[in-house]
Amino acid sequence: MADSLVIVESPAKAKTIGKYLGSKYIVKASMGHIRDLPKSQIGVEVKRNFEPKYITIRGKGSVLKELKDARKKVKKVYLAADPDREGEAIAWHLAHYLELSDSEPCRVVFNEITKQAVKDAFKTPRPINKDLVNAQQARRILDRLVGYKISPLLWKKVKKGLSAGRVQSVAVKLINDRENEIKGFVPVEYWSITAQLKSGKSKFEAKFYSLDGKKTDLNNEDEVNQILKVIDKESFIVQEVKEKERQRHPSAPFITSTLQQEAARKLNFRAAKTMSVAQQLYEGIELGKEGTVGLITYMRTDSTRISPAAQEEAKQFIEGKFGAEFVPSTPRVYSKKNSNTQDAHEAVRPSSVLRQPDEIKSFLSRDQYRLYKLIWERFVASQMTSAVLDTMTVDIAAGSAVFRAVGSKVKFPGFMKVYVEGNDDETTEEDRLLPPLGKGDEVNAEQIEPKQHFTQPPPRYTEARLVRTLEELGIGRPSTYAPTLETIQRRGYVALEEKKFVPTELGELVVELMEEFFPEILDVEFTANMEEELDHVEEGKENWIKVLDEFYQSFEKRLEYAEEEMKEIEIQDEVSDEICEKCGQPMVYKMGRFGKFLACSGFPDCRNTKPIIKDIGVACPKCSQGRIVERRSKKGRVFFGCDRYPECDFVSWDRPVEKPCPKCDSMMVVKNSKAGAKIHCTQCDYKEDAPE
Known part of the structure; x- marks a missing residue:
């Protein structure tokens, strides 16, 4: 019979760890957080030292019952959530629910999910680190206060459904400011x-x-x-x-932000996708006879540190594969980028450099293989001699x-x-x-x-460029970049056009109001300092209640002023010339996460929507009767097709051009590459430079 219960966040992680620990351990998944602040109310008692009012997350009943039942059958409980603030908070909530003592050494952490790392971690369990938990609580409460205090104000004065957030408001402001620079740019x-x-x-x-x-x-x-x-x-x-x-x-091995940037450039991954695939690689992949193995170290980190064992393994591998001249005379050490760098985790690297990407390719999905290969190559290169x-x-x-x-x-x-x-x-x-x-x-x-x-204006932000800017400014931390980018799009404050962020009218309006009434929230320096304060809480140097109190004193005054002075603004939808074919009412322009679209003005009685179709001024090469229009796929990717669809099924991912190929008279398209845009014939080898 098992004598220990181990709780992790996900079934994949439970499966990997279960194989390493054997029959004396029951391994269960909590499926992420089990308690959080309520959605229906602010859930923070400001006057009682910012006491949070946690409730069990809806839908977690069966998971919690399973954990409680398993708890009764064992002598010992180990909490093995991820090794960061969020993981520590999950462990703390679980300990509270399962009535574990605060001083009990129940917490096990590992930076990589390999047999050795897991077994070593279970030899040295520790009590839950309250400083880490308090840093997570402080961030959660801070974001809750900003979101739940400013949002109702925006609903009342501007438009229902609007919201404001601490880190995302700064991100929207950066995108906004860049757009204003572009508009005001005078070419020379x-x-x-x-x-x-x-x-x-x-x-x-x-x-x-x-x-x-x-x-x-x-x-x-x-x-x-x-x-x-x-x-x-x-x-x-x-x-x-x-x-x-x-x-x-060579470049340093990956940290979270550089991994997101490079995966965007080389693999065309969105930040959220990079983190999702990295999580799969970290939690464990079934490798045939070898069983389930965590292929990379923990992916939320801002440290470039590498363990001596990993460095030694890389050295032996490089010498064996490429020769001694490819190994530097002393192991490479990469310096911290800035004083805010947390050094708790190693860089993102393969758990063993001996697992070469091509040797395990058959066990990985296409995305897993491509991301693993990127991480593996970057790490190996980081340990090699200079070119x-x-x-x-x-x-x-x-x-x-x-x-x-x-x-x-x-x-x-x-x-x-x-x-x-x-x-x-x-x-x-x-x-x-x-x-x-x-x-x-x-x-x-x-x-x-x-x-x-x-001269060209400064470029709009891509996801990679925005992540790099946020990191350089000290805003957000490894775990916040991807959710921040998702949130600002979901709320309709920015749209992605050709993989670059463009502010929407709504985004511009919210930033304008925030600048007038809550300038600190948009102040880059203020937000970066707040991140530092949270780091100090994590390090045990600062009291979390004091940090919240200092913020709230000035924030409360701003709220009172905004309540009095903010004028009501009614956002009128721009009416188009199109008539809804379902109910006959005019269609209006709306902004979605992929840019503008048309929606019926009779919403919610009529929910008809359709894309805005742009004629690019080229006749359809297939049917000759239609015109080529720009469309968007369901995932927001731009493509080109005939406006007579479905009678004519012509489509192209590349933009067709009006003039035919001078060599064979076929259709030509614009292709973007690293060397710049070129016009290519779709049938023969003819190509020419695209006009600037």
Whole structure:
């Protein structure tokens, strides 16, 4: 008979741990939190030291009965929820429900779910850490006070269903501010001159760099024409060749935010999807004869620390697979990004580097494999030697003008043999080889290309860019990034257009009201300081009630002022020219999480909705009678189809262009790649640059 009960959050985790512990342990899942603040009321007694009023979560009755019954059959209970604030709070609520003593060493934590890590954790159980619990309670109560005090005010004064939140309000403000920057941006003209050059059989390009020994920017066409006059009929002579060796160092292993950013860039994953798939990898995957194994360490972390055992295993693996020259002379240590970094957990890494992605691919879903491969490669690369690149800078004179060509080649790949970090601009570092050139060599100018450009506004936030900005500003913590991004979309404050965040009119209005009446909530510094205070509670340096009290004193005054001064605003829906085909009333524009759509103004009696269809000005290549329109899939992805659907079933993920292919007369489409947008023929190999 079993003599111990172990409680974890999920059935997958229970299954993995159960296999390691054997028959003396019953392993059950609590299915996440068992108690929370009530949804129907604020649930916090502000005047009684912010005492929370917890209730059992609806639908948990059968789970709780099962846990209580199992508790009666055993001598010992272990609480093995995740190793963070949230996990500690789950354990604390369970201990309260099962009437375990505060001093009882019932808490076991492990950073990875492997046989060794689990067995080690059960050798050293500890009492529940009240500092961690208090940090979680303080955050929960803080967010509850902000949400439940400001939201009714917005309902009353603006629109029912509106809400405000602490971290998400700052995120919406960042998106809003960026949109205002873009709207206020004034493009500045500039020019470039590119010379297409040839030396022997090798072709390469050089860009105009200086005139009369001074680096010169080209601001308009007149300046370009002057340069073209200077170089007219001049020979292109190599003036100087500089060769240098430079090192490129690997990126640190993943933390939560960098994992979300890189999965967005390389795998096209939303932040919530990254965390969901990472949770599956952490909790355990069935690997045939090896049984169920947790493949990665805990995925909510902001530390790049690696355990000595994992480093040693990586060193042996790299030496065996790639050779001793790929192992650095001393193990790599990555510094903390900032003083707020919590060092409780290791970085996100494979639980064993010996489980190579391709060897376990057959046991993983496509998404699990791709994310595991990303984590595995990033970790292995982080423990390898730097890459060595040979760079070559060549100045070529044409009269008194100088053109510069830059080339590089990888001399020693080092970590690049395994992995290279992506970036938000989707540019890549490739070998740009220049032919062997020496001072005094003459090269042939095959073509001189002047080109007009305009400076671009700052880019809108992608999920990856927004996560990085929140992290840099010290707002939110690893566990909050993905839910924050989901919340601001669900509430209709922002929409995703072409994977970039755009504020909605509703989002702009709420930010405007918050800026006027609750500026602290939107103040980046104030929010970052609050995160630090919560960290201090976790570390036992600060009293959680004091932190809440200091916040609430000024917040209460703001609430009273807003109640008096905030004017009632009625948001009128914009009426369209479309008539509802179901009831004959006009359709109005509404904002959903994927942008605007049309809805019947007779809601809730008539619930008819339909997408807004944009004609892109191209005839349908399949039926010739219809027009190509932009549509959205159920998941919000843009695609292009014939407006005569379902009579004509033409569809394309890529945007068709009006002109046919000059080579074969077929349809051409715009394709975006890391090198920029290009127009491709859908039938032959013809392609050309898309206009800027």
